[in-house]
Amino acid sequence: xxxxxxxxxxxxxxxxxxxxxxxxxxxxxxxxxxxxxxxxxxxxxxxxxxxxxxxxxxxxxxxxxxxxxxxxxxxxxxxxxxxxxxxxxxxxxxxxxxxxxxxxxxxxxxxxxxxxxxxxxxxxxxxxxxxxxxxxxxxxxxxxxxxxxxxxxxxxxxxxxxxxxxxxxxxxxxxxxxxxxxxxxxxxxxxxxxxxxxxxxxxxxxxxxxxxxxxxxxxxxxxxxxxxxxxxxxxxxxxxxxxxxxxxxxxxxxxxxxxxxxxxxxxxxxxxxxxxxxxxxxxxxxxxxx
Numbered sequence: 001x002x003x004x005x006x007x008x009x010x011x012x013x014x015x016x017x018x019x020x021x022x023x024x025x026x027x028x029x030x031x032x033x034x035x036x037x038x039x040x041x042x043x044x045x046x047x048x049x050x051x052x053x054x055x056x057x058x059x060x061x062x063x064x065x066x067x068x069x070x071x072x073x074x075x076x077x078x079x080x081x082x083x084x085x086x087x088x089x090x091x092x093x094x095x096x097x098x099x100x101x102x103x104x105x106x107x108x109x110x111x112x113x114x115x116x117x118x119x120x121x122x123x124x125x126x127x128x129x130x131x132x133x134x135x136x137x138x139x140x141x142x143x144x145x146x147x148x149x150x151x152x153x154x155x156x157x158x159x160x161x162x163x164x165x166x167x168x169x170x171x172x173x174x175x176x177x178x179x180x181x182x183x184x185x186x187x188x189x190x191x192x193x194x195x196x197x198x199x200x201x202x203x204x205x206x207x208x209x210x211x212x213x214x215x216x217x218x219x220x221x222x223x224x225x226x227x228x229x230x231x232x233x234x235x236x237x238x239x240x241x242x243x244x245x246x247x248x249x250x251x252x253x254x255x256x257x258x259x260x261x262x263x264x265x266x267x268x269x270x271x272x273x274x275x276x277x278x279x280x281x282x283x284x285x286x287x288x289x290x
Contacts, residue, residue: 001117004089004155005030005055008077008165009097010038010063012047015199018187019044019097020051021241026093026101027053029109036081038063059084071164071206078161082153089155090117091125096165098188099151102239105182112180113152122289123159123175124168125152128183132190134225134253136238136246140189142230142262142270147279150177150286151184164206167285177286185239192251196223225253229261230270 005026012019023033033055037045039062048058061080067073078094085092091113095101101109109125116122131145132138150167153159153175162169169175191199200223238246262270273279 001091001114002086002089003030003091003093003113003152004032004034004085005093005095006034006036006078006081006085007095007097008036008038008061008074008081009040009044009048011040011042011202012044012097013040013042015202016191016195017097018100018242018245020047021100021239021245022095022097023048023051023056024241025103025239026095027055028103028106029101030055030093031089032057032086034059034081034084036061036077036084038077057084068206073206074165075161075163078165082159082161083157085155087155091152092155093152094168095151095184098186100185100187100239100242102183102185102237103241108181109152112178112182116178120154121176122178123154123156123170124150124177124286126177126179126286126288127151129186130183130234131186131188132234133228133231134190134255135249135251136187136190136242137234138231138253138255138257139234140228140230141232142228143266143273143279143282144229146285147282148179148284148286149184150175162285174285174287176289178289185242187242191223193222193225196225197221225255228255229266231255231257233257 009019027033035048035056035058037048037058037060061077063073063077067076082092112125126148129147129149131140133140153168159168159170269280
């Protein structure tokens with residue numbers, strides 16, 4: 001069995017993406033790691049080259065500034081990276097630059113890839129998600145955050161990235177997937193208020209017009225982490241590769257996780273999910289195979 005990893009990245013340094021930790025976290029699972037490096041205005045290329053692994057394959061790419069509506073350029077670049085995956089790989093592990101895999105899931109992922117390798121009806125593997133917010137101590141636990149997504153796909157080049165590269169489609173249809181016992185840790189919302197403000201301004205340009213972004217810049221001095229409906233304290237360990245970054249944290253937030261701010265419908269659905277473990281009436285970017 002052969003597994004390839006693939007990712008895209010641009011301006012990792014100025015946007016403070018944990019891309020080194022992201023890539024490093026899945027290297028033990030993959031036989032090659034395709035990294036499509038965008039035309040950055042910082043030292044992203046040198047940062048990627050600091051990862052010393054013979055599995056790494058860094059390929060340069062130029063992002064099309066015309067593909068900004070709905071984050072379309074992210075899907076285009078993701079598709080380009082996937083096309084570079086070796087033809088003899090069985091699976092392709094996609095990870096975004098602000099996502100990290102905990103090493104405790106390595107064995108379960110390997111076993112799942114082996115178990116479903118020859119079951120062609122299984123087109124992908126579905127992961128659980130944790131979304132960290134503000135600092136490494138808090139996670140979003142409401143329906144505002146997607147709780148599952150596909151991150152391993154079969155090496156079938158008719159599979160395409162969907163919308164802004166959150167998930168995948170095959171011939172326009174949702175992939176048939178198996179849920180596995182593994183979780184992706186998403187750190188995209190963990191930054192100081194100033195860094196978060198700056199990142200949202202830069203990355204927001206992939207979705208919005210210049211006029212809209214200029215209005216947002218005037219409105220926002222620092223990012224307000226008080227804008228949440230529900231958070232919970234994170235009681236467990238972070239991936240080993242994240243520990244140096246966490247140790248160097250130079251800001252803090254004191255968030256009252258007992259405060260819940262929902263509309264009545266969302267409040268009911270929130271507590272139903274907490275009681276039953278089921279998220280009712282939510283959009284699913286996949287089809288589960290029984």
